[in-house]
Amino acid sequence: KDPKDFTIIGKRLPRVDNRDVVTGTAKFGMDVRIPGMLVAVVARPEAFGGSIASFDEAAARKVPGVRDVIKVSTGIAVLADHTWAALAGREALAVKQEAGPNASVDSDSIHKQLGEAFQPFGDAPEGKVVEAEYAVPYLSHAPMEPMNCTVSIADGKCTIYAPSQAPDAIQRGAAQRLSLDRSAVTVHTTLVGGGFGRRFQMDFANEAVEIAQAAGKPVQVVWSRDDDMKHDFYRPASRNRFRAVLGSDGKPILWQHQFMQAQAGRGTPNWGREEIPYQIPTAQRMTGGARTPIPTGAWRSVSHSNTGFAIESFVDELAYAAGADPLEYRKSLIADARLMATLERVAKLADWKGPKPAKGKGRGVGCFAGYGSYFSMIVDVTHDPDLGIVVNHVYAVVDCGIAINASGVEAQVIGGVNDGIATALKSAITIKGGAVEQSSYFDFEWLRMNEAPKFTIEILPSREAPGGMGEVAYPPAPAAVANAIFAATGHRLRTLPMNELPE
Structure with a gap:
């Protein structure tokens, strides 16, 4: 087909969901609601490789709306009727942390390691020599919608709602964890409030599957902005x-x-x-x-x-x-x-x-x-x-x-x-x-x-x-x-x- 005859290709076309996005009716991962769902937030060690030394489970359970406190592989999950109660319950945990083996790691030490990795250039031909070195830091993806995932496990089947760039990987990971055939795991990919490569990772979905399995109820795991910024998979320095x-x-x-x-x-x-x-x-x-x-x-x-x-x-x-x-x-x-x-x-x-x-x-x-x-x-x-x-x-x-x-x-x-x-x-x-x-x-x-x-x-x-x-x-x-x-x-x-x- 001659390009001059194109009626759609090359034209200026708006997204079909523009109206829904600007009017707030578009459904992102955070908007998912299913019957009987609890909301979970997780207290995680801030230092990479760190651990949680102690927490006050009883205090968290006293917060109105909190239904459960579960220790999971990523930290301590607080499950509640709604997000506000879950966040308040997490605050009440009064978590004490241990930085672990990476307490001495900082940006300066990392860039020092990178500088030490350079090798001598060796001999050069005759001519004007120009040399320079450039440095860039870690970067967060910082999407507008923090990580979240909703999981329901019942009757030998698992249903997942995730704003993901890799739904097949989420399906595979959930099937493996739950010892299910992949056909028993359904992943609904919601609208994504910013991906930029971050949502190729499965950590937030794996965490939600683990918590839903432990709770025995549908769970929506919600990350705060702080969680999202401090537990990213960063652009490397x-x-x-x-x-x-x-x-x-x-x-x-x-x-x-x-x-x-x-x-x-x-x-x-x-x-x-x-x-x-x-x-x-x-x-x-x-x-x-x-x-x-x-x-x-x-x-x-x-x-x-x-x-x-x-x-x-x-x-x-x-x-x-x-x-x-x-x-x-x-x-x-x-x-x-x-x-x-x-x-x-x-x-x-x-x-x-x-x-x-x-x-x-x-x-x-x-x-x-x-x-x-x-x-x-x-x-x-x-x-x-x-x-x-x-x-x-x-x-x-x-x-x-x-x-x-x-x-x-x-x-x-x-x-x-x-x-x-x-x-x-x-x-x-x-x-x-x-x-x-x-x-x-x-x-x-x-x-x-x-x-x-x-x-x-x-x-x-x-x-x-x-x-x-x-x-x-x-x-x-x-x-x-x-x-x-x-x-x-x-x-x-x-x-x-x-x-x-x-x-």
Whole structure:
């Protein structure tokens, strides 16, 4: 079918559930209600690997509405008629904790381990040597809807209601725990109030199955915001170290990249270190890291969220080392026609070659190719003495093959870039005493509506197969902000978040 004859593909279509979402009638996991259901909350050790030394069960049972207190593998579950009673009962437990073997683990010690994992680069050819190292922190998924799951076990069957990204895994885990055939376990996937990779994990569902089995009644397990923030599977902290040698034309003849990330157990795949969107004669890459007790998992763009900032920042540094315009320098290294088209178009949209920004203002570039899509962006920032760094405008061009829903593509660009701005300037999970220090949005800050920039977005027409969009806009965004900060202030910031400029 000729694309000019499309009547749905490529058009701007609203989500069919928009009205339900904005009027509060959409059903998320938290909205599930089944007859005879109790609500459970769990008192968990805050430190990873910690334990609960003591708790006052009698005091919790005295709270009106509390029906049971059960010791489970993750902590102490308080079951009640409603959420408020369950939370009050948990508070009455007066839990005393033991930090356990990880009491000395903190963010500084983890980054020290990562730094010690780097290896010497070895000999280099003749040319101008440029070296840099970049660091990023742990990040929480921080979805608007905290983890929750509702489970009913009766008559040899199990019914689960879960806002999950992996319902098949939940079904498999429940069947194994309950010694049931998988056909006896039904999983209803509700609307998800934010996933971002967090809900690929099964911990919250496994916990609900365990509690419902012990209680002998239908149970809805509810996590508070604090629970959700302190017991996530975090985007790993990581460090990236680079060395490049520039030839007589200013282009790299050698590119060396070591990527070290903190992992617990199987951790997060090292996706994101394999590809760079530039043609370099010799590119060497090495991955490794450090084992830590902090749980890690998939986060938006997986390991590209670590490496995108580092790669695009370092390319910017190479451009300045070569005395070249950062955008033109990237063009000199790009071999892929589709990525080149996005960069050339965004340069025109942003009038890159126009008048230079005024003092205290700067522009930064970022590129990314992956998941079958190609993306380039330019950001305008202002260094305000009172407000700090303000991102004013984002120009973005994407080639994602045939764009099925243009509104959806634009939404993913806006969401991914806004996430990138938040993590560039604000957000970090820090560890102290083997536990997460943050507990909610007041200390794990995200971008507020009044802080969001203006967007100019263009989708390039294409007949290529549709590519992904959920992961594409995030990786270059923190780097584009960092590059713009350098252009505005002369300060090259290599550690996220960039919430303080040097004096």
